[in-house]
Every structure is written in structure tokens, then in C-alpha cells.
Amino acid sequence: MSLKSTIEAEIKQAMLAKDKDRLRALRAIKSQILLAETEKGNEGELTEETELKLLTKAAKQRKDSIEVFEKQSRDDLAATEKSELEVIESFLPKQLSEAEVEAEVSQIIQQVGAAGPQDMGKVMGAATKKLAGKADGKMISSLAKKLLS
Structure with a gap:
């Protein structure tokens, strides 16, 4: 439906x-x-x-x-x-917790082969596609910055 x-x-x-x-x-x-x-x-x-x-x-x-x-x-x-x-x-998929998002972002960092902050664009592109509707963009961004630095 x-x-x-x-x-x-x-x-x-x-x-x-x-x-x-x-x-x-x-x-x-x-x-x-x-x-x-x-x-x-x-x-x-x-x-x-x-x-x-x-x-x-x-x-x-x-x-x-x-x-x-x-x-x-x-x-x-x-x-x-x-x-x-x-x-x-109530119509959106269940939101992921911060720990779950962090795990997903670290997995994405390994997949795209990101080495540092200069690869933020690659990571964010893949992460926003994979986590669309499941996590807030601000949270994804802050966790990606934290993991890349």
C-alpha cells in the first residue's frame, strides 16, 4: 500500500x-x-x-x-x-541510535578507503544514501568528522 x-x-x-x-x-x-x-x-x-x-x-x-x-x-x-x-x-523507519550510526559510518569509511578529513565528501555521500531516513544528517556528519580526524 x-x-x-x-x-x-x-x-x-x-x-x-x-x-x-x-x-x-x-x-x-x-x-x-x-x-x-x-x-x-x-x-x-x-x-x-x-x-x-x-x-x-x-x-x-x-x-x-x-x-x-x-x-x-x-x-x-x-x-x-x-x-x-x-x-x-510514525510513518518514518525506526531511527538508529548514535552507537548504531557510528558503527555504520566506520564501516562506510573502511569501504570507501577514507584516510582523513579530506575524504569527508566520499564518506558523507555513501553514508547519506545508506542511512537515508534512518539517521539525522547532522549526527552522521558529526560522527564522520570525529572518526576521520
Whole structure:
């Protein structure tokens, strides 16, 4: 079952349950899916990889918004974003722990034959492909820097 049909079914359930927070988040995801489907160059149906990128982007936007709202002491807006983030994360694959990401990155360093900080680009390219949706890019980057130095 595609992400779009799953989201549509979840929207119906949220409407019946009168869960406004979940409904708002699901509608935001559906909106992004529809925009991606009608984007120039797309044939309609999205691939799993594209769907994963959409969800990851939406989660990152929510995390950034939460950070900004908390700095501005807007707890009401931060709470809204947190509830939406929880819904989005329920559709993402399970996130890896820092230790698991470190193990993966060190394995990638060995595979690409990276010797030092000058090979950061090679490592990040391979790591972001392999760990897409499973780990935060900032975490991957910081661990790669640490392991390469």
C-alpha cells in the first residue's frame, strides 16, 4: 500500500475520532505528496525513496520550527509542532541510535578507503544514501568528522 493511500485512510480515521492534531499533520503530509506528484518531471506515483525524502523533510522542518519556537518562548506553537512531528515520525523507519550510526559510518569509511578529513565528501555521500531516513544528517556528519580526524 502506497504512502498516499495509507495517509488517506489515516485521515478518515482521524476525522471519525475527531483528533484535530493528528488530522492537521496528516493533511500536511498529503499536501506535500500531492505537490510532489504534480511537480514538473514526475509521472504521478511517487517511489518509496521519494516518499521517504518527503517525510524526512517534513520532520526536519518540524524540528527546526520547534527549536525556533522554544527559543522565542512560544510553548503553544512548539507543542503543536511536536504533535505533528510525532505523527510524521510514525510513518518514518525506526531511527538508529548514535552507537548504531557510528558503527555504520566506520564501516562506510573502511569501504570507501577514507584516510582523513579530506575524504569527508566520499564518506558523507555513501553514508547519506545508506542511512537515508534512518539517521539525522547532522549526527552522521558529526560522527564522520570525529572518526576521520
